[in-house]
Amino acid sequence: MPSAYFFERIQMLVEGKVISKDSAEKVVFMIDALERNLHIIFYEDNAGSMVNHLCLAVQRIINLNPVQAPVELQNEIAAYRRYYNLSLEILKQGFKDHTVKDNSLENEAMFLTLYLAAIKPEN
Incomplete structure (x- = not known):
């Protein structure tokens, strides 16, 4: 179960029609x-900020x-390959049943990597 800190925010984005319910479910899966x-x-x-970005990224995809x-x-x-690989794998899992445009998952994984590196710097 992911952090409860973002459920209200994600629900508000769905209610405001900023993101779809499908997007919200994917975001919750990815946070978890x-x-x-x-x-x-x-x-x-x-x-x-990362969760906001992730909500919009999922909707873009x-x-x-x-x-x-x-x-x-x-x-x-390049210095954060572990975070990039993890981000890409989670995005691929989240979108395994969707059509995605070329490089969209890879590009979003790059941006997500920057957030992760800022949140939890690697040693």
């Missing part, structure tokens, strides 16, 4: 998977409206 794999609990102060990741971002995340 990240918390379990990283042995961390996300709170507003350490992950509020569902709408087949991929984000573009600049080449510089690839260089920046």
Whole structure:
């Protein structure tokens, strides 16, 4: 069960029609998977921005409206391959039954990696 800290926020985004119910379910799945794999609990102060980004990222992927990741971002995340691989795997699991545009999961995983690196720096 993921952190309860974001359920209200996610529900408000669904009620405000910012994200779909399907997106909300995927976000909850991803938060749970990240918390379990990283042995961390996300709170507003350490992950509020990441959860907002994840909600919008999931909605973009569902709408087949991929984000573009600049080449510089690839260089920046090179030091965080573990986080990138985990992010990509969780995104793939969350979207295994959906059509996705080329590189959309990879690009979103790059941005998610930056959030994870800020929340829990690797040693």
